[in-house]
Amino acid sequence: MTQQPDQEKYKIMTYTKTEEIKLSPGDQHHLIHGQEHCFAYVLQQKVKVRIVKQELHTSNRAVAGELFLIPPDCIGTLQNSGSLQATVLLIHFRSESAADAEGSSNARIDNLPYRDSTGLKLLRLPQARSWIQDFQSDCGSDDVSLYYQLQSQLYAMVAALVQATQQPRGTEAGLISFIEHTKQFMIEQINSPMDMEELARSSGVSTSRFYQAFRTYTGLSPLKYITKLRLDASMHMLSGTTASIVDVAHSVGYPDEYYFSRLFKKQLGLAPTEYAQLAKKRVATLVSVFAGDLSALGMSTCLSIIRLGKHQQETVLQQLREAEPDLILAGPLEQDMHAACSAIAPVLTLDWKAYSWKERLMDISEALGLSTVGERWLAYYEIKVQNARMQLKDSLGDEPFLLVHAGQSGFRMFGPRRRKMKDFFYDDLQMASPHSARQIGFLDTPSLHEIADLGCSSVLFLVPAGSSRAYCDQLEKSWLHLKQGDKQRKCMFISYHDRLNYNPLVHDGLIDETVRYFLNYAQ
Structure with missing residues (x-):
């Protein structure tokens, strides 16, 4: 919007x-x-x-x-x-x-x-x-x-x-802003030498306070964070380019390629050459959700179909033949379509709506021979979840919140019976759900009145990252008006990028946005 x-x-x-x-x-x-x-x-x-x-x-x-x-x-x-x-x-x-x-x-x-x-x-x-x-x-x-x-x-x-x-005036708010810029600096200067002590001194607070604040924001120490960034970037280079190990190491900030290779194998369970051989496999996806699984493994698709419609099948089959994949990731297919796809490349069928994205990530990583890479990704995700859960608890306590997606044509309220958002907010982050919504999967409505009638004081809106401040202000004004007699009323916003797909990439982004919002909210 x-x-x-x-x-x-x-x-x-x-x-x-x-x-x-x-x-x-x-x-x-x-x-x-x-x-x-x-x-x-x-x-x-x-x-x-x-x-x-x-x-x-x-x-x-x-x-x-x-x-x-x-x-x-x-x-x-x-x-x-x-x-x-x-x-x-x-x-x-x-x-x-x-x-x-x-x-x-x-x-x-x-x-x-x-x-x-x-x-x-x-x-x-x-x-x-x-x-x-x-x-x-x-x-x-x-x-x-x-x-x-x-x-x-x-x-x-x-x-x-x-x-x-x-932002509010104060050391804490200023430090949070500095940490945000430090994260971006690390991303932009990933190939440059980075002196963590110098970064800490530049923050204007003590070194121990800077390290503590950075860990609160990211779940990791500055050194572990930049190491993860560099190894993630190296995986994408190894899988998507013909660059040598030496060039990859230098491109992500490691002048000693032997040290890089040892570190890579220690953290990912595979030598860079082994990973590159496995990750260069050409993978086509017939469901766009799976692209996020591949990205978590450092890979990209050779062909990605957003949604496979019955009338598109011949077109998709022709695209698959031209893409020449080594593996096809698909949702449930009709028998004829499955046979046609199997004639092009092996097909891994995943009933992605029926089970957790975490299990699906491991199924895909095992099929590619990259199970240790999938395990590493989930281990870091769990660290971030634990950190985000703590920030949420400090800010909200046990106060229940309605979870509402604000879309172009209306609103969708996600209840705890809907796996898509339940996994993240109600299970991973352990956000309290209102009693009135516990039997709801999702509720689509063109206005906020029906959602306000559920009797919960507070709402957390999921909004596209491009939403204007004026739009969010108007949403907040509408909610507070509907709850004008409720002293406990609250309205919060978590932004997301691209689509709210049920995959690792989206959940990882939601964690970052949730922590960013609640640390700033606490100020």
């Missing part, structure tokens, strides 16, 4: 230049800004910042590794009050609405948030130092690729600033 962005609300950022300011002890740099914004990043030491805008005085002390925004139409100073030289990088850019960018004659300069109730807003982002190196490399050249790279990093800074100013 995506909506077009409000062109007046969202801005276009245009990077203009980067300058480096060096301040000797006691020196000041005077800021007189016109219509441009400017991000400032402290490279060395610390500076005292004072900004005056429309008679509003804002100040703070920024230390190395911190980022802050200097708004347009302001005056101010950067002062080095330390005993060593301080260095600050200034990244200049313009901000305008889409309408202004199209040539409106009376363009407005709408300010981005640069302060909160306690002063100048300071950010710490694990990605920032690598971004800053890119901005430092800009010497006014005509390198188009570098320009677009700097543009994307500028937008990432703005997004982080807006997110930080929307």
